[in-house]
Amino acid sequence: MSAAAGSDPCTRCGACCAAFRVDFHPACLASREADGVPDALTVPVTAQLVRMRGTDAAEPRCIALRGEIGVAVECGIYDRRPPPCRDFAPYAPLGMGDEACARARRRHGLAPL
Numbered sequence: 001m002s003a004a005a006g007s008d009p010c011t012r013c014g015a016c017c018a019a020f021r022v023d024f025h026p027a028c029l030a031s032r033e034a035d036g037v038p039d040a041l042t043v044p045v046t047a048q049l050v051r052m053r054g055t056d057a058a059e060p061r062c063i064a065l066r067g068e069i070g071v072a073v074e075c076g077i078y079d080r081r082p083p084p085c086r087d088f089a090p091y092a093p094l095g096m097g098d099e100a101c102a103r104a105r106r107r108h109g110l111a112p113l
């Protein structure tokens with residue numbers, strides 16, 4: 001998801017933040033690197049993996065997501081979001097989604113970009 005306002009469709013979506021597990025290496029935590037992901041927003045999975053809280057719930061929703069999916073959203077830790085979020089559907093903010101983006105949007109009743 002992107003934080004830029006205006007024509008960015010991600011600011012009116014947020015579906016990917018409520019569709020997939022978001023796992024990454026603990027080296028990206030705030031306790032391990034400056035500007036890392038706040039540890040309290042994650043749960044440990046293995047020694048080599050942590051997960052954004054809420055993303056493995058039956059109805060997944062990342063704890064850092066603010067707003068209403070499909071209406072107006074933002075990532076509460078945008079500048080500190082983990083690598084999977086930075087890498088996800090990189091052209092979606094420009095209106096060009098990919099298959100994973102489309103899958104997340106369909107899950108929330110939104111048409112693909």
Ligand code: SF4
Pocket residue numbers: 001002009010011013014015016017088089092093097100101102104105113
């Ligand atoms: S599902 Fe696609 S359009 Fe929606 S926030 Fe994620 S990347 Fe953006």
Ligand code: SF4
Pocket residue numbers: 001016017018022052062063064065066074075076077078081082085
């Ligand atoms: S950290 Fe931010 S961009 Fe990543 S899943 Fe959570 S709300 Fe979405």
